[in-house]
Amino acid sequence: MRRYLGLLFRYRGREGTIAWAFHRISGVGVWLFVILHVIDIYLIGGNPAAYDELLAFYASPVGRVMEVLLGAALLYHALNGMRIIIIDLWPAMTVHHRKVWWANWIIFFGLGIPGAAIILLPLYRDQLDGLLRTLGVS
C-alpha cells in the first residue's frame, strides 16, 4: 500500500503535486460514476421501475451529499484540466502559474458553494422557510 501511495505522490513539487493528484483522483472518480450513469440511463429503456427506484436514492439525503461530491470532482477536474491546457499551449502563462492556480480555487468555491446550496436545499428548506417566517420576510 505504501508503495502505491508513494507512486500516487511520486511527482514532487508543491501546488503541482496536489494539482496532479487531485486531477487523477477526480478523473477516476467521475469515470466510475459515468459507468453507473450509462447503466442507469439504459434502464429507462430496459427497466423503468428500477431506474425510478435508483433515482429516488439519488434524491435522498445521502444521494444528495454524493451528488455534491460528484459535482465537486467534476468541477475541479474541469477547471484544472483547462488550466493544464492553457499553460501547455501558452507557455508564457507559466510566469503566472500561481495566480492561475489560485484563480481556479476562487472559481471552484465561487460556483461550488452556491451549487451545493441548491442541491442540498431540500434538506434545509423547512428550516429556511421557518427562519424567513420569523423574520417576517414571507
Add this chain to the structure above:
Amino acid sequence: MRVSPRSSGRIKPSGRGTEVAIWYLMRVTGVLLFVMALAHFSILHFIWDPAEQTSEFVTRERWNNLFWRAYDWTLLMLVLFHSFVGMRTVILDYIHGARARVIIMSSMWILAGILFVIGSLVVFTLPGLET
C-alpha cells in the same frame, strides 16, 4: 507518465505517433467536455432536481427532442473516449507486468464497448421522440 513541472499535465510525447495524437485528443475532448459536461450537470442538477427525474420525465421532457438526444449522445462519445483513454494512462502508470496489462486493458476496452452499445441503444431507440 512524465509530468510537466509547469502545468502538472502529462508532458507532450515527442514524435508524430499515436501517443502525440492521444495527447492532443485528450485536450480537444477536454475543452469540449468543459462546455458540454458542465452544461449537462448544471441543467440536470441546478435547473431540474433529481426528485423530478423519473423515467417518465426523461421520455417526456428531455428525449422528446432531437437536439437533446444528439447532445447526450455526443457527450457520451466524448466522455467514453476521454475517460477510457485517461484510465489507460493511469493503468499503465501503476500496472507493469505485461500479462496483467493485457488482461486489464482488454477488460477496459470490453467495458468501453458495452457502455458504447447500451448507451447508444437507449438514446436511439427509446420511444417518445416528437418530430
